[in-house]
Amino acid sequence: MPSFPGRHTQHLLGLQGMTPDQIEPLLDLAESYALLNRSRKVSRDVLRGRTLINLFFEDSTRTRTSFELAGKRLGADVINMSVAQSSVNKGETLLDTAATLNAMQADLLVVRHAQSGAPALLAQKVEACVVNAGDGTHEHPTQALLDALTIRRHCGHLAGLTVAICGDVAHSRVARSDIHLLTTMGSRVRVVGPPTLVPNALRHLGVEVFHTMEEGLKDVDVVIMLRLQRERMSAGLIPSAREYFRFYGLDNRRLALAKPNALVMHPGPMNRGVEIDSQVADSDQSVIQEQVEMGVAVRMAVLDRLTRSRHSA
């Protein structure tokens, strides 16, 4: 996993630059945790005595809960710090926070921050393993890993699949991590949406750019819908929610253009009627709930791997 030079501690800051032989074993481990979770046979010894701090500078219920559950299932002591309303507002800098956390001797630090690169900055200063739980518009690696695991369970493999990522790709850390992971694993990735949210510069990331759903969804194996933030409308990137749904929302008619039984995914939380129609969200093709389940398994795998690397270093 990517780490900073000169340090033994490993971090998961992003998926850019990771290789298939780093990703595949992680997905395998996550898969085995998924099975153990279902049979409720997870050993709580894996992270016994370890301290995991969830450091969330931005509100998030799902991701935080998922990491909390992952840590607890493996036996870690889990502490949640929502910094959005605590000391950072009193002028404490990110690096002051890092010093505080070092003093607490955390083993694992799960960081969500509104600024791209903030977990990387923290990772330079803390002794714990840092897991990026979403930074600005940069990366959200565990989301991409859980997406990949969900796809792999249904399709059996990632290589050769065509995956359409639809919506606000420009501002999406999920999309960036998905793109890095899926292209690395040999999937063909399309990004679909209005040019203000899906700029042509995304081609540099190795994806095909489409500006209509009709072209973008044709014959794809997987459709990943992204959440549309309200602020994109106030910023003038989209005129209105109804216009967005009219041209870029996923409904049954558009889904029919994809391959039969194509998977429908969404990182959540969904805006029903804005980017996705309820009929599609609740259909048999939707694996949105399974994504949540795989999220816990993937995070268990990541915490396990990082802790082991830390103590073998």
Add this chain to the structure above:
Amino acid sequence: MSTLLFENVRLLDPSAELDQPGRLLVRNGVIEATDKAGAEGKPEDAQIIDGHGAVLCPGLVDMRVEIGEPGHEYRETIASAARAASAGGITTIAVLPTCEPAIDNPALVRLLRGRGEETGAISILPYGALTKGCKGQELAEIGLLNEAGAVAFTDGARAIDPARLMRQALTYASGFNAMVVQHPEEPSLAGSGCATAGELATRMGLPGIPTVAEAIMIARDIRLAELTGGRLHFGHVSTGEGVELIRQAKARGVPVTCDTAPHYIDLNENAIGDFRTYAKFSPPLRSEADRLAVCAGLADGTIDAIASDHLPRDADDKRLPFAQAATGGTGMVTLLGVTLGRVHDGTLTLAQAIALLTHKPAGLLRSKAGTLAKGAAADLCLFAPERSWLVEAGSLPGRAQNTPFDGRALEGKVLGTWKAGRAVYGATAA
């Protein structure tokens, strides 16, 4: 006062097309004579300085420097800036008006000039604020500031936004034959961007500024300079398109000039990889193609000067998530070494490089500095063009340590600096 004789030096003064081995005599702080190597006879009382073949050129003139004083002394004071300047071979600096308070009244212009003299190491040429408080609303007292000794007018790194205001500024300033200096970036396109829009910014998830933001502002203001006849100068030009617009305007005879900064001719945007805030600048670092185009603009004379764009910041300003971190780098100590990199790679001749650092910026600012002419103040820089040294943040002279060149070996070392005949840096400095 003393008499100094520089012997065994390569005299280099592009303003007089002088480049030859020789000697230089200083008496009472003034250059008295230069002669060729091998000349005999020396004044009895002269202190001899043997240059061992190093280059002796006019003290460098840095036309774009920000100092923290007044207002942000924790970043840099005038005294610490003078130490940095001396170590960089710089004896004259033009200081931006964007301190606190902004340099928008004549007393502050006189204060800054006087504070420069007090250091005994640098002359400060203050820029006057173009608008009151550098707030971009109403014109500052350009006439009074000019009379007090402001050398040109600008709002620093804040672009003059409304076209109407720029038109008025150029028109009014032309009555005093004063130069207006623009930050070439269309502000609404720049928005909250912090990197050049493109693949790297997309990968890093950073809001991008399209390079065309520079060209749009330059194109607009060139048209306004043509309309008004005002003297217009663009600070830190960084894109090929911007350089090309200025090249064409000069060919048409428009009174427009520009400078660039060492980081735009030495680094490209890849320097911000891994969210390295010490390479965060405004305008942001550009693509390699733009860097090369800026170098070409230096070589063909489109760009009139290289200025350090010295912008002191402390660690707390920089150790933040990238988008929140301050822009700018300390630049005076590394100005000559980085510039000479473009000599060593064949982009510029040594004479061209030194011209861009001496008489050319001095001419833009109507300063008499930047020459070895008889009767000129003995502001001198002695340097070894090929001697290398290591840039180490934390141990640079001066207070500000926020260099983007940390860890780099630069070829071109200042051996000594003299201000009006007084050694202010180097082995012979007191």
